[in-house]
Amino acid sequence: MKIKERMNIYVCEYGCHNITVDVDKGTTPFMIGCEFTGRPDRPADPSKMKNGKCTGIAKSAMYPKEKDDSTPYPEPTHEWYRPELSQYAKLSKAEKDHVNNGGLLIRPRTDAKALINGIDDWTWNDVKLPDYEAALKYERKSKSTFGKKYFKN
Numbered sequence: 001m002k003i004k005e006r007m008n009i010y011v012c013e014y015g016c017h018n019i020t021v022d023v024d025k026g027t028t029p030f031m032i033g034c035e036f037t038g039r040p041d042r043p044a045d046p047s048k049m050k051n052g053k054c055t056g057i058a059k060s061a062m063y064p065k066e067k068d069d070s071t072p073y074p075e076p077t078h079e080w081y082r083p084e085l086s087q088y089a090k091l092s093k094a095e096k097d098h099v100n101n102g103g104l105l106i107r108p109r110t111d112a113k114a115l116i117n118g119i120d121d122w123t124w125n126d127v128k129l130p131d132y133e134a135a136l137k138y139e140r141k142s143k144s145t146f147g148k149k150y151f152k153n
Contacts, residue, residue, distance in 0.1 A: 003065060003066060003117060006021060006063065006114060006116065006117055006120065007019065007021050007063070008020050008028065008061060008064075009060075009061040009064065010034070011061060012036060012056035012058040013057055014034070014045065014048050014056040016036035016054050016056060018032070018034060018035045018036055018058050018077065019074050019077055019078070020079060020080055020106065021076040021080070021109070022079070022080045022114065023080065023112040023113065024082040025120070025126055025127050026080070026104040027101075027104065028060070028080045028103070028106075029103070030060045031057055031058065031059050032058050032106065033055075033057065034054035034056040034058045035078055036053065036056075037052055037053055037054075039074065075109075076109050076114075077109055078106050078107065078108055078109055079106070079108075079109050079114070080104035080106055081104055081106075081107060082104055082130075083105055085139070087105075089136060100129070100132065102124070102127055102129060
């Protein structure tokens with residue numbers, strides 16, 4: 001059966017499965033820190049947990065296009081998104097570089113609409129990257145609420 005949403009599976013070295021969807025156009029990493037926290041049908045191994053998450057490294061299954069109907073497929077627990085300006089301002093330099101080069105960030109699943117395979121397929125010409133740094137400079141100069149809240153004068 002074809003997978004409708006732009007969904008990916010990250011498989012951890014300890015056997016965890018992290019199911020993600022894309023809600024914005026952009027790139028996602030091949031490897032991530034495992035985000036698995038356990039499910040009723042598959043509890044997490046406490047010896048491999050720290051701060052409620054698995055400590056393993058998960059590798060991408062490269063966006064499979066089909067799934068086996070006989071295999072139960074959990075709902076996505078995380079999504080890849082493009083940050084808002086206020087979120088971008090709080091990122092580390094490495095995260096800002098990732099976002100400025102078209103990368104998406106991961107967060108727990110929200111009600112944001114997932115991209116659909118075959119409809120929302122994209123190329124780099126389709127990706128509109130905000131100029132975050134120019135927006136931050138503008139915010140600082142204008143002494144707006146955003147600037148007062150996030151930056152020391």
